[in-house]
Structures are given as structure tokens and as C-alpha cells.
Amino acid sequence: MNLTTPVEFPVAFSRMTHADELLLMGSCFATHIGRLLNDAKFRCDVNPYGVLYNPASISTALREIMAGKTYSKDDLFFYGDCWHSAMHHGDFSSSGIEETLFRINDRINQAHQRVDSLHYLLITFGTAWVYEQKDNGNIASNCHKQPETLFTRRKLSVEEIVEDYTSLIAELKLINPSLKLLFTVSPIRHVRDGMHQNQLSKSTLLLAIDTLQEKFSENISYFPAYEIVLDELRDYRFYAEDMVHPSNFAVKYVWEKFIEYCIATESLEIMNESENIRKALQHKPFHPESFQYKSFLGQIVLKIDRLNKKYPYLDFQNEREICLIRLNQFPKG
Secondary structure, three states, X not given: OOOOOOOOOOOOOOOEOOOOEEEEEEOHHHHHHHHHHHHOOOEEEEXXXXXXXOHHHHHHHHHHHHHOOOOOHHHEEXXXXXXXXXXXXXXXXXXXXXXXXXXXXXXXXXXXXXXXXXXXXXXXXXXXXEEEEOOOOOEEOOOOOOOHHHEEEEEOOHHHHHHHHHHHHHHHHHHOOOOEEEEEEOOOOOHHHOHHHHHHHHHHHHHHXXXXXXXXXXXXXXXXXXXXXXXXXXXXXXXXXXXXXXXXXXXXXXXXXXXXXXXXXXXXXXXXHHHHHHHHHHOOOOOOOOHHHHHHHHHHHHHHHHHHHHXXXXXXXXXXXXXXXXXXXXXXX
């Protein structure tokens, strides 16, 4: 008896390994997957502008990263006791202009340094609705709770998104010809748009991605996160209390599908070892002063060193330092 309708998966391109450099851009769903990839010791940069919801803002951010843009005071505005960038999430805002500029430019520089060595770019679209600033016509990535009267709200068309990303992908291929792109649409519903308008928005995003896949079949693939949550899970018990965001269980379920579809077999062993190390460090000993616990920590260090020798690109620096700090707390001799 079938109690669900499984989502079919497109033919995957080459799967990601721990040796690959990844950049994730887009909605908070990209942040969720990026955090899990980081925990699994993949080398990835996640949302260097913070959460971005619409395709236009994501493409603008990527162009700024490629150009290595440096923000100045002229790119910011002061509102609600903080300096903000219309291109950035509120996480970058602060009461001091120098602090805000440092946060922004430091993250752009980090992403810029890696863009020509990226193997995979993962882009998650959240909505086709955008807010254009009336004073300059620019699309705001974040309105920072300014009055709606300052903006014109409209929906991007399929044609606009395809034209924008056709140009963007051509620019990316010039500096990184082997770059692979993985698109996905966030399963998070934008209920503020209204349920019908949300469906139109998601449909616009799906149609745009499908057209781009046809144009760049060798470089672009699609991961059906939206379909997994809405069609395969299809139940409010898989949503958080706000009935909008996927529950922790749903995120974990999609993550398992992501591993199955997008991660290379040789990386599964590394993921298991990384998870074992993480759990071991979370272990609370009954007798932290005992020889057994000291030996336990030593075994973790040996495991980390063995993994780093076999896979020198893995970053276990924090975990190793935690072990050494705890070991140094034992009496000498």
C-alpha cells in the first residue's frame, strides 16, 4: 500500500564531494541546507549577503561578488537607528556605519576570492515578487521595515528571469567554465502574497528554471525541494507552528533526499566520520577527570588527524582545538 506519492528525480549531473568548493545563495532554505553541509564538513560559503528571496536580487549579488564590489557610505541608508544596505539582510545592519561596511565588505571579499575556483553554485529562489524603490528603480533585497509607500510591488515574469540569468550564466562561464549550477525552489510559502499569488509566484520560478535548464543542459540541474515538501510529504504535520515553514523533520527529510541525489558515494564515509566526531564532542562524561575520558579525547584527536592526512582539505581545526583544550586541563604527569 502506498501512503505517499514519491517525487521523481531528474537525471543528476556529477555529484558533489568534499573536495569541491560550494557557494549557496538564496532563501532561508539555502541557509538550512548550507548549515547541514557545513556540519558535514563540506567546503561551502552560505549566503554572503544573508537571505535573498527573489531571482533579481540573487543575480545582482552574484555580479557584485564577481566584480569584488566595495560598499561605501553612499550604498547605505539610516533608518530605525541602524545603517542598512538595501541589498543585504538585517544581519549586516548595525548602529555604526563603519561596522556595517566592514561586515558587508568582508563577506563580499571572502566570496570574491573563491568565485573562480567554485565547483558548484546552489541557488534557491523563494519568490518572484519584488519591491522596487520608487526613488531609484532598484529592486530592494530587504526593505528593512520601511514604509510600503516607498516601494512599488510587482511580480517578475518568466522572460525577465530567463533573460537575466542567461546573461549571468554566460558571465560566470567566462571566469569559471566548469562551474555547475543547481537550482531549487523554496518550499516555504509566502502567505503574505496570498495563496493564489504565492502559487503564481512559485510557478513563475519553476518555469524560468525549466527554460534555463533547456538552454544550459550541461551546466544546470534542478533539485525538487518544493515538490518533495508539497507533494511527497503533503501534510501540515510536516510544517512548523506557523504553517508556513517546513518542520525540522521535513528539513531532515529533504536533506536525506539531497544526500541521495546530490552527494557522491565517496563522501558518505566522510560525513559519517564527521558526525561521529561531532557526537563524541557533545558527549558529557560522568567523570571528566578520569583517565578513561583523557584516552577518549586522545582517540578523537587521532581520528581527526587520520582524516586530515587522508583528506587534507577537511577543516577540523575547531574540533581539534576543543579536544586539546580539554586535554590540557588534565594534571601533568
